[in-house]
Structure formats: structure tokens, C-alpha cells
Amino acid sequence: MREKLKVFGIPIGIMLLFIAALFFHQLLLVKELPQPNWSRSLPLDFTSKERPQVFQNNGELYLSSKGKIHAFTINDEMSVADERVIDTKITRGYPFWTDGNEFIYYKAGNLV
Incomplete structure (x- = not known):
């Protein structure tokens, strides 16, 4: 049983750590702002012309x-x-x- 854990458990654990690190890295890239003081919010002071x-x-x-x-x-x-x-x-x-x-x-x- 211990040998099966060493054979399968260690590689699976290393792969899970690698996938978690990759996920965390991608999450940081997505949350990174393209410019300082940049926001994803939209201004609400937009007005449109009345169309008949x-x-x-x-x-x-x-x-x-x-x-x-x-x-x-x-x-x-x-x-x-x-x-x-x-x-x-x-x-x-x-x-x-x-x-x-x-x-x-x-x-x-x-x-x-």
C-alpha cells in the first residue's frame, strides 16, 4: 500500500501543486489592471438624444x-x-x- 502511494501519490500531488500554482498565476494576470487608476466600472452620466x-x-x-x-x-x-x-x-x-x-x-x- 505504501509503495502504491509513493508511485501514484507523489506524482499526483506534484501535478496538483503545479495546477494550483498555474491557476493562481492566471488569476493574478486577470486581476491585473492595464493602467494605474483604471476601473472596469462604466460612467453613468451618459445621455442619449430623443429619437422620434x-x-x-x-x-x-x-x-x-x-x-x-x-x-x-x-x-x-x-x-x-x-x-x-x-x-x-x-x-x-x-x-x-x-x-x-x-x-x-x-x-x-x-x-x-
Whole structure:
């Protein structure tokens, strides 16, 4: 029994020590900072621009922004032929549908 321990135990123990040292070395390399005063945290002062919701129906283009709908009619030369502003209570960022007169949109999780 003692001889089997010497034959198998010592090499296995040495291999385990080598693997533990390699693991510890790799752990130190991963935790090393690339530059002094470097951090993995992200700054939270990032702000993005408000992008209007866009909807197209019956040749008109509808843009929602700040509680208002801008309806544009674009001609064949790709210039604005007609523009009108419709005052609604559409929540910013939620999709909407319109036929030009009535609007369907989300409000508090319900379709209005």
C-alpha cells in the first residue's frame, strides 16, 4: 500500500501543486489592471438624444415627439408637400398607429 502511494501519490500531488500554482498565476494576470487608476466600472452620466417614433400610412409620414404628432406628406421629388401638427398625449417611446384622424397608442399598459 505504501509503495502504491509513493508511485501514484507523489506524482499526483506534484501535478496538483503545479495546477494550483498555474491557476493562481492566471488569476493574478486577470486581476491585473492595464493602467494605474483604471476601473472596469462604466460612467453613468451618459445621455442619449430623443429619437422620434416614425409611422407611415396612406402616403403620409407621422413623427411623434414630445406629445405631438407631426404629419408630413412627401411628393415625388422627396420634398415636403404638406405639414401639420396634431396635439395628442402619446407617451414618448411607445409605438402608435393612426389613419390620420384617430390614434391608437399605449397608455399605462392599455391600448387607447
